Amino acid sequence: MAVPSFDRARIDALVERAGEKLDGEWVLMGAAAAVAWFSPARTTADIDLIGLAGTQAERLAVMDFAVEVGLPIEAVNSVADFFVRRIPDWREQLVVLHRGSRATIHRPNATLFLLLKVGRLSETDLDDCTRLLATSETIDRDRVIAALDALPSTDDADLGARRASLRASLSTR
Numbered sequence: 001m002a003v004p005s006f007d008r009a010r011i012d013a014l015v016e017r018a019g020e021k022l023d024g025e026w027v028l029m030g031a032a033a034a035v036a037w038f039s040p041a042r043t044t045a046d047i048d049l050i051g052l053a054g055t056q057a058e059r060l061a062v063m064d065f066a067v068e069v070g071l072p073i074e075a076v077n078s079v080a081d082f083f084v085r086r087i088p089d090w091r092e093q094l095v096v097l098h099r100g101s102r103a104t105i106h107r108p109n110a111t112l113f114l115l116l117k118v119g120r121l122s123e124t125d126l127d128d129c130t131r132l133l134a135t136s137e138t139i140d141r142d143r144v145i146a147a148l149d150a151l152p153s154t155d156d157a158d159l160g161a162r163r164a165s166l167r168a169s170l171s172t173r
Helices: 008-021 030-037 056-068 080-084 110-118 123-133 141-150 157-172
Strands: 024-029 047-051 094-099 103-108
Touching (some): 008 024, 008 030, 008 047, 008 094, 008 103, 024 030, 024 056, 030 047, 030 094, 030 103, 030 110, 030 123, 110 141, 123 157, 141 157
Parallel strands (some): 024 103
């Protein structure tokens, strides 16, 4: 099976359908949020969509939704659920992206988006962070820098360089 690719139009359509098919409150995260929000030319291979309550019923509902709209369930990723819940006050850092008749789809604010990216900080993550920093979004730069500084040291020179690059970008703006 071919790996799906999601561009802005496809993500927007899925978000709208989710607002009509799912129930409750959901968060679009990761690359899909970046595409829908500040990086319209970017694409992604999956959709990080999690329920706010973090229940098994929500995880199953999003998989059922994927099947209903013709996506392989692997294209809908709920791993972000683990990472977002480790960030204090994450719920207060959500912005409404879409209100449907049955569900509200949120996205992270800029600070939460960056906090979620700093741990892994792949090249693509750094690119997303750099694009976000180029917008006029409000960012708690001190909090993100503190999160970067709290990460364990790394022997990976490339990762160290990406961390240093992000820290410099946060400090100079």
